Amino acid sequence: QVQLVQSGAEVKKPGASVKVSCKASGYTFNDFYMHWVRQAPGQGLEWMGWINPHSGGTNYAQKFLGRVTLTRDTSMSTAYMEMSRLRSDDTAVYYCARDSGRDNSGFDLWGQGTLVTVSS
Amino acid sequence: DIVMTQSPDSLAVSLGERATINCKSSQSVLYISNNKNSLAWYQQKPGQPPKLLIYWASTRESGVPDRFSGSGSGTDFTLTISSLQPEDVAVYYCQQYYSAPLTFGGGTKVEIK
Numbered sequence: 001q002v003q004l005v006q007s008g009a010e011v012k013k014p015g016a017s018v019k020v021s022c023k024a025s026g027y028t029f030n031d032f033y034m035h036w037v038r039q040a041p042g043q044g045l046e047w048m049g050w051i052n053p054h055s056g057g058t059n060y061a062q063k064f065l066g067r068v069t070l071t072r073d074t075s076m077s078t079a080y081m082e083m084s085r086l087r088s089d090d091t092a093v094y095y096c097a098r099d100s101g102r103d104n105s106g107f108d109l110w111g112q113g114t115l116v117t118v119s120s
Numbered sequence: 121d122i123v124m125t126q127s128p129d130s131l132a133v134s135l136g137e138r139a140t141i142n143c144k145s146s147q148s149v150l151y152i153s154n155n156k157n158s159l160a161w162y163q164q165k166p167g168q169p170p171k172l173l174i175y176w177a178s179t180r181e182s183g184v185p186d187r188f189s190g191s192g193s194g195t196d197f198t199l200t201i202s203s204l205q206p207e208d209v210a211v212y213y214c215q216q217y218y219s220a221p222l223t224f225g226g227g228t229k230v231e232i233k
Contacts, residue, residue, distance in 0.1 A: 035222070044213065044224055044225070044226050044227045045162075045213055045215075045227075046224070047221055047222040047223065047224070059220055061221040062221065063221075095170075097169075097170075100172070100175065102175065102176075103151075103154065103156070104156065104158035104176075105158075105160065105175035105176055105179075105217065106160030106162075106172050106175045106217060107160075107162075107170075107172060108172050108181065110169035110171070111169065112169060113169055
């Protein structure tokens with residue numbers, strides 16, 4: 001079964017870090033870029049960046065440069081999103097999403113989402 | 121950054137009637153090299169992740185009912201639900217895939233009248 005399964009909800013204090021995992025199954029992990037998208041409560045979708053699982057190469061939205069790190073473990077078919085210096089406005093559901101692999105044609109597979117709550 | 125503007129913010133449509141959602145990009149998302157628009161549409165139901173409906177502005181993803189259709193080119197795009205069904209109640213987002221940062225529209229909430 002082709003799926004992405006993310007780690008569970010997190011509660012963090014301001015200034016802390018969080019690392020969310022996204023385990024892929026049912027397809028060749030290395031063959032598809034992985035994106036990360038977040039959604040604040042009641043808000044829209046915000047793209048954070050992508051990682052090329054094959055090479056480890058990354059591309060980040062300017063907003064997240066220096067505070068977000070995307071990595072992967074190919075042996076585990078798992079992608080990770082780590083965010084540091086958390087603030088209350090980082091409270092959101094974080095999704096991993098697979099690039100379709102067709103030129104510029106969207107994200108065809110999504111994880112179930114991981115709620116990260118930042119609160120003192 | 122390419123700004124994606126959706127309209128309306130919400131709409132209520134009777135069952136079986138047509139729903140039309142618009143999306144405008146601040147610059148063209150048409151790739152001249154392959155003549156494809158880097159524009160996707162997603163459906164998001166409460167408590168669920170988004171689901172890809174349409175890519176390249178008008179190509180339906182596998183398994184998506186044919187009552188969903190996309191049209192447009194360059195900077196102006198439309199998602200049409202030809203005959204609204206109860207299961208279509210959701211928020212719909214457009215997304216440009218032309219250049220990073222990839223950006224989404226603000227969303228359109230579709231409800232039953």
